[in-house]
Amino acid sequence: MAAGTWGRPLTEPCILFLIVLALVTFGVLLVYSASQTVAADDTTHYFPRQAYFAVAGLAMFVVGALVPYRRLNRWWVAGAVLMLTVGLLVLVLFIGSGRGDARRFLGLPLGLHFQPSELAKFAVVIFLAWFYSRPRARPRSFAWSFLPAVGVIALVCGLVVREDFGTAALVGAVAVILCLIAGWRWWFPALILGPAAVGAYVTVWLVPYRLDRLRVWVDPWKYFEGAGWHVCQSLMALGSGGLTGVGLGAGIQKLYIPDNTTDFIFAVLCEEMGILGGIMVIGLFAVFVWRAGKIVRSAPDRFAYLLASGILLVIGLQAVMNIGVVTSALPAKGIGLPFISYGGSSLVMMSFATGLLASIAGRRDAQAARSGPLVHVPARRG
Secondary structure: OOEOHHHOEOOHHHHHHHHHHHHHHHHHHHHHHHHOOOOOOOOOOHHHHHHHHHHHHHHHHHHHHHOOHHHHOOHHHHHHHHHHHHHHHHHHHHHOEOOOOOOOEEEOHHHOEEOHHHHHHHHHHHHHHHHOOOOOOOOOOHHHHHHHHHHHHHHHHHHHHOOOHHHHHHHHHHHHHHHHHHOOOOOHHHHHHHHHHHHHHHHHHHOHHHHHHHHHHHOHHHHOOOOOHHHHHHHHHHHHOOOOOOOOOOOOHHHHOOOOOOOOHHHHHHHHHHHHHHHHHHHHHHHHHHHHHHHHHOOOOHHHHHHHHHHHHHHHHHHHHHHHHHOOOOOOOOOOOOOOOOOHHHHHHHHHHHHHHHHHHHHHHHHHHHHOOOOOOOOOOO
């Protein structure tokens, strides 16, 4: 455990809070710098909003840490969160707002917006954690495990994919991995690969810009002046920063990067803070994964084990996906960098989820203090 002030060891919740604080601070600074290119009439338009989101996010971390996570392990709580999510996802299809044909946001008072797909990421995790931690759970059963879980996953991903293919892919991947962790038979995922592949093909084929993204991924420079503009400018920004960057706010390449406050903010980071800045942020995510992994391995009960695993998967995989897109290792998906990209819905939800990790760690520490070392709870078989 890391050493804290006056020689005291830092607790796991404190370490998680410091990681989130560092990432959020990076985000506020980078949004301020990048937004100067999109808020010509008011260069501070995005900065105060992201600062408000940051404060709200840190507050939600504290709320999540103080909430006894076991309160989520009730059928009516897991069901209510899932049904609320489904209702909001349906609602956004009809009255949602966004750019172009994509409707991802619901309007709120004070000019704010909420993105239901951000709630969907964790609603599925909470539901599956409850479902597979029930005393009568039978994760290896086709009828009593595979079919109900796939039904929930398909429902949520089906509602999300029309407006947000990247988030649907993330939710689907996290859900399947979590089910395997819970005890699915190894061949269960093979049963959904065919339908999932057909659905992905149809979704990409019916939306021209998604097909363009695949072509750009293969050879971005071939489409430099068209669909490949985002990725090419991002790669140029990555290369122009050098080791230490050109300085915060002094980036030039960011002027040509669309979505530089959201999907491609990591490119702005590398241009202005250099390779070292990029390594620092990746290092923070690596430490987050490491500490969250420790919480998973020593979870005090099965629900905590599955809940912590799901939260770790959501945040870790999303970070990998975003950086993969910025570096052209993956096709563009329209998905932000956790804690850093502009936007309140993602920041608040991920901060609250990380607070739940802190709640699990606090419960574990309290049990360890009373009864000694904890024994890992393995996946249930049967």
